[in-house]
Amino acid sequence: MSIVNNDWLTLNIGGQKFTTCRSTLAREPNCMLARMFAPESALRPCVQDADGAYLIDRSPRYFEPILNFLRTGSLFIDPNVNPAGVLEEAKYFGMESIIPQLEEITQDYSIPRDERALTRRDVVEALIGQASFSDRTDRPDRTDRGLRFQGLNLEGADLSKLDMTNVNLKYANLKGARLNGANLSWSQLERADLSHAQMEGTQMLGVKMLCANLEGANLKGANFEDPAGASANLEGANLRGANLEGSNMSGINLRVATLKNVNMKNCDLRQAILAGADLENCNLSGSDLHEANLRGANLKDATLELMQTPLHMSQTIR
Known part of the structure; x- marks a missing residue:
């Protein structure tokens, strides 16, 4: 007999599925995600796909860094992902704790790449590549x-x-x-x-x-x-x-x-x-x-x- 764990749920974000826990989403209690999936919430998405995943019409590319932040407490953004898009998602979902950090990253990102100061990480990656x-x-x-x-x-x-x-x-x-x-x-x-x-x-x-x-x-x-x-x-x-x-x-x-x-x-x-x-x-x-x-x-x-x-x-x- 299978045991159903009501803490787990699947989100369908723009066609890409993410499996996570309600307790993970609740780590920022005032954000929309926490309120959407709180017990007895009136904001719960009413539409589910054929597999029971909750449908949310947002970009999975920009949603993933936000979900990982809720999981780890640290913000990681793939170099190929524009942080401005992640910032818009954070504002949409009410992720107040990371908005200032994203605004700072976005400001730096707006400077042309060849004008931005290189970081230790940039240099280390170049040294590793050369080796x-x-x-x-x-x-x-x-x-x-x-x-x-x-x-x-x-x-x-x-x-x-x-x-x-x-x-x-x-x-x-x-x-x-x-x-x-x-x-x-x-x-x-x-x-x-x-x-x-x-x-x-x-x-x-x-x-x-x-x-x-x-x-x-x-x-x-x-x-x-x-x-x-x-x-x-x-x-x-x-x-x-x-x-x-x-x-x-x-x-x-x-x-x-x-x-x-x-x-x-x-x-x-x-x-x-x-x-x-x-x-x-x-x-x-x-x-x-x-x-x-x-x-x-x-x-x-x-x-x-x-x-x-x-x-x-x-x-x-x-």
């Missing part, structure tokens, strides 16, 4: 070409601890991005905007950052030295007000870079090229400048206390 491509055995060319994010908007993105080696980020907008502990080694960051980015402990071996904007960035403890000898190139970069304390910058090229008011305490700057750099009011105390090239550099009001290697005239004069 899968690199692992293919049927490729005629097995060389790692790297990813191209040239000129894209990554402002404020959380990219911490990601492996982004060999990535092309030329002209990219990385303002305020979080890159703590990330690996940007051998990446291309020419003229990228990294102002006020958080880059503490970032690996930047052999990175190319000509004329990049790093004003106010936190690069404390970053590592620029490539044991294989490929020097990091930050020629002409703007590092005004940045924090580079304790960074390993042996052999780095900072020719004609702007380093005003930079914290470079206890840095390894052996064989660094600082010719023509603006080091006004820069704190270089405790740093190692052995064989560094400081010819033509502006050292006005720079702090040079406790230097591991005394500066010589040949280092500072053309």
Whole structure:
């Protein structure tokens, strides 16, 4: 003998059937779905199909995220589903708890895709896709070409601890991005905007950052030295007000870079090229400048206390 569970019911939404529980629909007690299927409700749909499913003339495509929200308490929308449609369904069914969230998503969605800031998820998916491509055995060319994010908007993105080696980020907008502990080694960051980015402990071996904007960035403890000898190139970069304390910058090229008011305490700057750099009011105390090239550099009001290697005239004069 079969047992009938009156808590279960089937909805026919625009021709697609969804099986769920009354208790699930009741999780938002003031919404139309909860009131439609409450015991003794006067709003219960009066029409059922041949299988007994309750007919509701709405879009199943936009209804599914709402039902899943009632099931899990979290809002998930397939990338191919327009959130504006889900918002209209939420308004129709009186789902007040998710309307503000959907309105925010819809506002972002209205911005053209190529103008929206990429998220950590976007980058991770691209990295995974690149890894899968690199692992293919049927490729005629097995060389790692790297990813191209040239000129894209990554402002404020959380990219911490990601492996982004060999990535092309030329002209990219990385303002305020979080890159703590990330690996940007051998990446291309020419003229990228990294102002006020958080880059503490970032690996930047052999990175190319000509004329990049790093004003106010936190690069404390970053590592620029490539044991294989490929020097990091930050020629002409703007590092005004940045924090580079304790960074390993042996052999780095900072020719004609702007380093005003930079914290470079206890840095390894052996064989660094600082010719023509603006080091006004820069704190270089405790740093190692052995064989560094400081010819033509502006050292006005720079702090040079406790230097591991005394500066010589040949280092500072053309």
